[in-house]
Amino acid sequence: MDGPQPTSRAGGVVATLAFAGTTAAIMQTLVTPLIAELPKMLHTTSSNAAWVITVTLLVAAVCVPVTGRLGDLFGKRRMLLACSVPLIVGSVVCALSSSVVPMIVGRGMQGMGMGMLPLGIALLRDVLPQEKLSSSIALVSASMGIGGGLGLPIAAAVAQYANWRALFWGSAALAVVIAALIWFLIPDVPAGAKGQRFDVPGALGLGAGLVALLLAVSKGADWGWGSATTLSLFAAAVVLLVGWGLWELRANEPLIDLRTTARPRVLLTNAASVFVGFGMYAGMLVMPQLLQFPEATGYGLGQSILASGLWMAPGGIMMMLVSPLGGKLTDARGPKFTLICGVLIIAAGYGLAMALMGTAWGIMLTIIVINSGVGLAYGAMPALIMSSVPLSETAAANGFNTLMRSLGTSIGAAVIGVVLAQMTTTVGGHSFTSEGGFRAGLLIGCGVALVAVAITAAIPAVRRAEPDAEESDAVPSAAGAKV
Template sequence: MSEAPQPAATAPVQQGSGRVLPALVLAMLAFSVVQTAVVPILPSLARELHATGSSITWLMTANLLAAAVLTPLLGRFGDLRGRKPVLLLSLAGLVAGSGIAVATHSFGWLVVARVLQGAGGGVLPLAISIVRDELPPRKVTGGVALISASMGVGSGLGLVATGLLIEHWSYKSIFWMGLAFGLVALLLVALRVPSDPVVDRAGGADPLGALTLAAWLSALLVAVSQGNGWGWTSGRTLGLFAVAAVVAAAWVALELKVAHPLVDMSMMARPAVAFTNLSGLLVGFGMYGSFMVISDFAQTPAKVGYGFSATVLHAGVMLLPSALGSLVAAPVGALLIARRGPRLPLVLGALLGAVAMGYLALRHGREGDVYTASGLFGLGVGLAYAAMPAYINGAVPAEQSGIANGMNAVLRTVGGAIGTAVMGAVLTGDTIPAIGLPTLDAYRHAFWITAVGCLVAAVVPFAIRRTATAASAAPAAAGAVPAAAEPAASPEGVRTGA
């Protein structure tokens, strides 16, 4: 039985991109900088906080876990209750977490702070939905591409900023940076982003769906993030993987039955959404994994026969071309999407990532090799991330934009967690006996694994067209008009169909 139609809302007055977009981009940069800034200094933090090497990884695990759980929830609440207030709540969590991190010297409270900072993960789906609602149609594609690519830009800048700050000040300066970024972003969003014209949309919050989603994501990410320390065949690791599988199956069954699911499974099954999410997982695997491997490789003492004896700052500078490449990718990706659709930038971006990491596997003796690979990889990640929201927004109605992009962000986060875990296992599994550092072969294997992951991500988008074509065959045979296999340009500049 269909629901009664909702009253039509008055069409909003669309805002100029010069007013809204900078606030949203800064919000995205604030979260991505905060998320990755601690990665190069985890060993230093372990010494400062008197924590073990296995314990200190919780500063990353806790943040990834919170972001994975909260991102789809905040995206869904934004769809239901208005994007601006939920975006402010997301940034408030980031600010609160940064404030606690500045004030505390306790490892336990620092983990709590990193959990709160994970609320910033809601920025991506909410900002994309706001751009779709508020910007003039001709600027939607470019705005979405810029926000999505900003994740790669901020991640790279965070690594450089960490190196610069840690050379002159204590580790507290890293959290002061996050606090400053968060406060400015919160203020700009409050002042420049308009309130939603409709703040009470049809649907429900689905609390049981939210709890089961949080449960299986938590089990999965803890198992993946702690597997290296616990052992991949240990009872704890295998038990958590089993829990994740069982609860995920229960979550899918639940979402298929409830009247107003948190995540519409029919939406998630659409080829443009499902295969884009798979690409998101693979590209996230490559991005986070490459950051870790390149940083570790650069900081390896040159006396062992490879590496550059780089400081944290120097290693971060080597990754700076990645941030610049992602920045360049935003307008290039928007142009390609507008002219050719999202498949070309998604395929091209993943291919560039594969070429970059394959190049490093073959050539890594000079710093210039790292700079070249870093720039190519950042350009590839930026193109891929710019294309993903275009595919998703073209396949879902506006009222599901937040949750759909939120789930894509979750898959990127899960892919990142898997990437760092796999790279860690590869590097620790083959070490030089006398000093415990990874061998050169271990780094080569890590580079090749990342390259293969990106190559698979480049192949995945072709399945969208094949699946859509097959799905349209039956209605066509019955005399219906088949849906377009490749999304066609819409008036908003994003792509529809698929």
């Protein structure tokens, strides 16, 4: 295929990319219902089994910005197909695993496929007409949240009523379907940075720095925040990431153009993304525990894993419904306005949770409100990024923005995890997070969302006189004319 496909295929392109993002998110939450059973299933310790979850986060963090840049260099369709390969192989490896090492390898390979989301969002700019772009970006961007919301009850149901290996055989089948859809429905458009060289030292430096940082954040609670290992990893992360930044500023063809990233519009959007990711994950940690804690605590609701997942599923559905509306809001008022609305709704959802956390219906309503805000915010952030960078950097810039969201969720998991672990009560000889601990977690989520509002409010409008801004704003319309 030599160019963008006809407009009649736009719906298939959007559906394929949204399906790919949703499936990638489902794979991230796939093992959540199995956490307690992993040590017995894999004949290992709890600390070793925890790597089944941690490794996916680490590999995705390293691979997402790299695959974004490779998409700019060699074509986004080609890299989307490349991302589907480790998703398929990793799922099969996990399905066949009977010990912890191959399971970790397979889960790491699944993490390699997470670059599909920023690649897909960037590709939309190349192939869609302007009038369809905002709503499509919103839907595809929110697909990660949609998959996360729907993945938990699906995985819980399969784990409860079938063999756990069926989860991974199912994910392998989904990945095969995605690869086929990409092959037949996604147009092959010219690479925006074709002819440039790939920055290998930059990729290695960023990868090493991110691994050190995310290892310290995700495992600090287990190892001890003041332990030599954790502090050494934080120190290594600072040295590696500062060194990486200096290299990128001197490189002629960097992995990520930090000068573009330093533009106020891009910089503040990425900063807001960290806080939005934090805010979203705070609720994902608190709400399932409130639903599943025993009623004897006085605030737990005694729901099973499957039931708690079903109570939370409407939040994922609401995100799917709200995303296209967010695109229309972006067309009418701009992505900055949409992002402010989204984070305000997230903050309002946490405020609502303080009053409604005592019933399952109240928690479901709270999740619906929070996820509505997330759907608006997740659709607006890529639109802000792509209106501020040249066409040759769209995939890399979106990859970096996705990384910022992931960094926010990782920091959120660590901070909220510490709060919930420190504020406890004892019931029937067992220790549980106290009601005050959960309320503190909800207040932190609300506060973080309000910080995101303040950062978003400071994002400057596009100055049309700037050459790059003119180019980036004109590209979607020009590319869309070819569709």
